[in-house]
Amino acid sequence: MSLNNTYEARLVQQEPAVGAGVQILLLALLGSAIGMGPAGWLTGLVFAIATWAVLSRALHRSQLRSFGPANRVTLGRATLVGGVTALVADSFESAPPVTLLVALTAVALLLDGVDGKVARRTGTSTALGARFDMEVDAFLILVLSVYVSTQLGPWVLLIGGMRYAFVAAARVAPWLNAPLPPSFARKTVAAIQGVCLLLAGSELLPHFANTAVAMLALGSLLWSFGRDVLWLWRTSRLVEEAPAREMLELVTQ
Template sequence: MGEPVRYQVAGALVAQTALLSVLAATVGLGLWAWSAGIAHAVVGAVLLLWSARRSGRRRLGVADGITLTRAVLGGGVLALAVDGGAVWTLVALAAVALALDLVDGAAARRSGTESGFGAAFDMETDALLILVLSAFVALTLGPWVLVIGLMRYAFGAAAWLAPWLRGPLPPSRARKAVAAVQGAVLVVAAAEVLSAVVATVLVASALAALAWSFGRDVLGLWSAARPRAARAPRPVSASART
C-alpha cells in the first residue's frame, strides 16, 4: 500500500468494474444494477479522495486497503440487490465483506496505524452495506426493516441539528457486538433459509438491540454535554441537614 491514494482509489474503481463484469457474465446484471454499482464506486471514490485530502492522508494503510476491498464487495452486493436475483451470490459477497470487517480493525491495531480517518472509513463502509442489506430484506419482511439501515444516517442528520451528538463516545464492546449482529442477522434473513416468522423475530430482535445501543449512546452524550453545574449535586442547606 505504498502508492498515493488516487492510484489506490483508481485501482478500486477498476476492481469494481471487474467484479460487476464477472457478476454480469455469471448470474446476470441488468442496466439498473450496473448503474447502481458504478454510481456506488464513483461516488465512493470522490468521497474517499475528499476525506483523505481533508485529513492529510497521502496513502492508505493495509487496514484501509482491506476496508476498500470491503467497499468494492459492497458495490457488488448493491448491484445484486437492485437486480433482485442471485440471492446466494449476494449472501456470499455480503458474508465475505462482513468477515473482513473483523480483519481491518485487527490489522490497524497490529500495525499501529489506527486513525480517525480509518475509523470513519470503516464505519461508513459498514453503514452502507447494512443499509443495502436492510433494504433487500425489507422486500420480504416489510419496510420496517429499513429502520436498521437508516438509524445510523438519522443519527448523523440529528447531529447537524444538535451539536452535542457529535461528542466522542467511549469504546464499547457492547456497541461493537450489536453492530456485528445487525450484519449477521440481515445476511441470514436475506438467504431466506428461515421461515418468515422466525426471520421476523430475529430481525426485530436485532433492531431492538440496535435501538438500545443508540439510545444508550445518546443518553451518554447528552449527560456529557450538560454543564458541570447542572450535573453537580446541589448543596444541602443547614436546615435540611438538621
C-alpha cells in the first residue's frame, strides 16, 4: 500500500516539472518568433521555476493522490500567463508584439472557469485547485496592470496590486481571513478586470476610451473589495460581541 502511495505521489510531483518544461518550450517559441531579449527570457524562466517550486511544495503538503484534469487546465493557463509575463517584461526593452500578447491573454482568460467546470464534472474539486486557479488569475491581472500602466499611468497598478494588498493587510488584521459567502457579483467583477485590462492594452481604442475602461475596472474592484471588507468587519464585530451577550443573558436569568 505504501509503495502505491509513493508511486502515486511521484506521478503527481511530475506534473509541475512537465509544466515547467512546457513553459520553457513556449519561451523558446516566443524567443524565435519575436527575438525576445534578456529581460523577457529571465522573467519567463523565473516564473517557470517559481511556479514549479511553489506548486510542488503545495502538492507535497496536500498529499493529493492525483493531479487531476482541472489542475492540468489551470497549469496550462499558468503556462500562458508565463508567456504573457515574459512579453510584458520584454516590452520595456523593445516594442511589444501587441497581437501576440493579446492572443495569449485572451486564451488564458477564455480558459478561466473551464478548470472549475472540469473539476465539478469530474468530482475532483480540491482546496489546492481553487487556490491555484485564484493565484493564476491574480498574477495575470497584476502583469496586465503593469503593462497597461506604461500607457495610462501608474494608477493602473492599483488594479493588480489590490488583492496582494488585501493579503498583506490580513496578516495585520486576522479578521480579514474569515471566509466570504459566495457572490455572483464578486465573480463578475473579477472577470471584468482581465477583460478591461486586455481591451485597454490592445490599443484598439482611443486613449480616453482606454482610460475609461481601466477606470471602470478599478472602480468596480474598489466597490467589490470595499463591500467584502465591510461584511468581514461587521461579522467580526458580531463574533466578538456574541460572548458578551451570552454572559449578559446568563446573569439576567
